[in-house]
Amino acid sequence: MLRYVRRRLAMLLGIVFVISVGSFYLIHLLPGDPAAVILGTGDTPANRALLYRQLGLNRPLVDQYFIWLGHILHGNFGISFISQTSVWSTIRAALPIDLELIVLSQILAFAIAIPLAMRSARKPDGILDRILGAGSFTLLSIPPFIVIVLLVLIVSIKLGVSNTGPSSYVSLGSDWVVNLESLSLPALTLAIGSFVIYYRVLRSDLIATLQEEFITVARSKGLTRRRIMWIHAFRPSSVALLGTAGVNIGGLLASGFVVEYLLAIPGLGYTLIAAINNSDYLLVQGIVLVVSVGVVVINFLFDFVVNLVDPRISRE
């Protein structure tokens, strides 16, 4: 177990290293003068001189990387030449909104997916299973940006439910009820996307598990069906579910960008798109770095949990 964790941790560091190189090098992959790209509309001689001093742009690339990395490790993501504010403080203000959105949506998705998958797997090809199968398959083919647009169209425009439309976001600290209302449609959108995947993965694994001999053994002990489903079938079937959930978080961020963009919720996605439209390179770079590392770390954590659930994995 310990050896497994150590190996995964080494891999995690490797990946974070690659991400940092990628984020740093991004600017040099693109055509044109890096300084011009970074400065954007703030390209004044004074700024240019400042930037050259900050990033050591006249030094070799490898040196530049380590200068940059040193800044990042000290939490110094630079000061945007566009908005004149610290990149890190902008990110820190936006990040909690994404986390809240993800947590809400995942609670919702698991709360729907697990009981439904349990019901489906008990009678594969039964009526409920067929309806859910067709329904989840259809939902799988509806992109999140269409889901959110349709939800806004129906719920906030046609039904006129308050605080659900664009620009109704209020921070959790100032009014948590309105905050939840304003995040309900985005969370629902992300939850639908996750639910579909979780339901399908868990259902097929449960069906496979229920065919295992140890389930018959459990029945022969005279256990109730409920106990067999939850104690004996659920845990061995949840490995792929957790793995999928870990990977899904990455996709969730992209969907999150879309819903934030549509509803003007000032999370990382909204900030990122705004930064792109303002050609605010340093801010984009910072967000990409934070989001990428975040996704990798979340994946790692899920891997770890999967290990706790199924002792077979780390032994391989």
Added chain:
Amino acid sequence: MSEMTRPATETETTEFTTPPSRSLGWLFWVCVGWLGLNVLGAIFASVLPLPDPLYQNYMAINASPSLHHLLGTDDLGRDIFSRIVFGSRVSIAVGVGSMIIGFGIGAPLGMLAAYRRGRLDAILTTAMYVFLAFPAIVAVIAVLSFWTPRALAKIILVIGLASVPLVYRVIRTATMAVATKDYVVAAKVQGATDRRILVRELLPNIAPVGISFLLVGIATVVTLEGALAFLGLSVNPPTPSWGNMINESRTVMSQNPWLVLFPSLAMCLFLLCLNFIGDRLRSHFDVTEVKL
């Protein structure tokens, strides 16, 4: 007896319980037909008797569906039906183009790694897994955001390259399952050349997995392009694409909901057909589920 229903695991009866082979079903062919129609429409859009998708008719703004404008017009008086047909070009080009790049690089590497194993496999697989851990969507957004001006070819290239590790993983896994089969070993023992084994023995056997993954892959890429367009990171307006049609319409959603609904419907049907065909083929060839 218990009321629990589950297939028996009784080893003694397994030879009787193999399910009868399933036909593809009529819905499969409906989907194939719909996709065919979409592709034909995209290819021949400019010779079809359609109104110019960019022509702004100020006499007919936000018109409802009619004989003149099959699906109505948008807030600038442009014909929605025509824009949807022309818009499908972007989705189909990005979907097919980037998968050609993804499979063109990922599939041969995956097959070779699984067949040769050893050092080549170890290096390639480690590298690919590192890239897989990298959130591809964020990377794609990052590159496209500063690689201006945005053009179709750049989008195809970036998404295509980003899909290489996924294709590699799927094809490698599928090849590994086949490469140890007796007939492949037999061919090897008989002294068949590597090229012959790869092309004649392995390729036909992994083709079903490859094709169904290809379809699901195209669907994923079309969704991704739609999301990029929705965020304003795909082809620049006024060139129509399904994603930017939905994006542009959101400001006038309350006045003209058709503007959102029609391109959304076109996109969802297209994706549904792709996913359905992929899924059907997969269960038809009875290959294990490959998750994207």
Added chain:
Amino acid sequence: MSLLDVQNLSVTLHTPHGDLPAVADVSLSVGAEETLGIVGESGSGKTMLARSIMGLLPRARASASGSVKLKGVEMVGARASDLRRLWATEVAMIFQDPMTALNPVMRVGRQIDETLRVRLGLSRSAARARAIELLEMVGIPSPEKRYAAYPGQLSGGMRQRVVIAMALAASPSLILADEPTTGLDVTIQAQILNLLDELQARLHTSMILITHDLGVVATRTSHLAVMYAGRIVETGTTRDVFARHRMPYTRALLESSPRVSNPAHTRLTAIPGRPPNLLRLGEGCAFAPRCGFASERCHRERPELSVPDESSHAFACFNPLEVGR
């Protein structure tokens, strides 16, 4: 009254290819502290019979008729909740394959004390103590340590001992042992069988021992039933069946398994052909196509299981072998 009384039990499996008569018209009984052996090739319906007696076959896929009475309680058609009350405490099963019979993500101790806690209502600590006792009883060294092990950390023989401990946990009156040694090495097979013998004598339980190996049942059972194509084709005391078998199939089985009583280098004969496809059974005796003694009648008509004399030795054959051959 016997402990277990099975009368005319028939089970039909509903498969995608049609209905399959997995068990046909089986009657048998097991008395207190008795051991009944059931032998037959793989595919003869032994496992199906065991699961039918337990009532473990899923209702949607199998329908049973006839009667299975355990201590006078009818089990065929009983409600699921009534069956659950009998399982583990009255009748328990030792499963074939220790590799698949244990839940891979549950500590073995918990799998044993689950029965104790859920069915017997023992407290957590009492169940734990009893589970460790059981592990010790089935011959697992350092049981406290093994209690917390996952099945993957144990060898096949150890796992089968755990499976046995699980079956014994609630002290059932009857144990159905379904090929309890099939997946194990030969040396371990003997250990496990001897353990079963010893435990049975110590706990005063009855047992049905199912196997394809006549050598296994010869010394361990008092009665024997030979199965073919879902039916019992010969049954009697173990001594009678071995010494005075009348059914050609029984002889074929005997000749295909090595016996200590045979002189060294006796040639073993394999039974020609394969067990029949139960979906396509003909009119006559199911063994007729593979039988050297089959007459025209055998192909036309099925012989009933009958007792020709005063003994309890029954067989189903039109052309029985001479006694003493």
